[in-house]
Amino acid sequence: MADTQRLTDAQIRAELAPLVRVIASAIQDTPIRLGGPEGTADLTATIAVRVAAYVGREVLPPPDAETKKLRLRADIAEAELRTLRAGIRSLGGDPTTIQNLWAQISLRNRQWKAARDANTRVRLVACDPGSYEDPADVIRAVCKALDGPEHTEQPC
Numbered sequence: 001m002a003d004t005q006r007l008t009d010a011q012i013r014a015e016l017a018p019l020v021r022v023i024a025s026a027i028q029d030t031p032i033r034l035g036g037p038e039g040t041a042d043l044t045a046t047i048a049v050r051v052a053a054y055v056g057r058e059v060l061p062p063p064d065a066e067t068k069k070l071r072l073r074a075d076i077a078e079a080e081l082r083t084l085r086a087g088i089r090s091l092g093g094d095p096t097t098i099q100n101l102w103a104q105i106s107l108r109n110r111q112w113k114a115a116r117d118a119n120t121r122v123r124l125v126a127c128d129p130g131s132y133e134d135p136a137d138v139i140r141a142v143c144k145a146l147d148g149p150e151h152t153e154q155p156c
Contacts, residue, residue: 019054026050121145 007015030046063071085095125141132138 018058019051022050022054023047118146 026047027043030043032040032043088095088098122142122145125138125145132141
């Protein structure tokens with residue numbers, strides 16, 4: 001503890017001067033309603049937001065390149081979504097309805113792909129029915145093919 005250098009009052013004031021300016025600016029800019037709790041809440045919220053912005057800008061380390069790239073992609077996606085939703089609303093549409101329709105189309109596409117894959121597996125099983133001695137073996141192989149790839153052994 002003896003090795004720790006203590007800051008003087010002047011050094012502390014110099015270090016905290018930008019933060020003091022942020023708080024003073026918030027107090028000066030925020031209208032306060034006397035006699036009601038709203039004035040205090042507004043002032044407290046304004047100071048908290050401005051101090052958080054100051055800390056993020058001046059105190060925290062800058063983000064790395066990957067974080068900046070992800071933030072940029074998120075900002076672009078949010079802007080595009082806002083633009084799309086505003087366009088749909090301006091044409092009299094409901095963005096939620098469009099979103100639900102898109103989800104239904106995606107679901108139908110996944111179902112269609114699953115049916116196509118099952119059909120392909122059945123064709124592979126049926127490509128050489130002579131490799132099965134018993135017709136019941138063919139039926140079992142087709143049923144396995146319809147169940148999915150994790151149950152399928154391709155006999156062809």
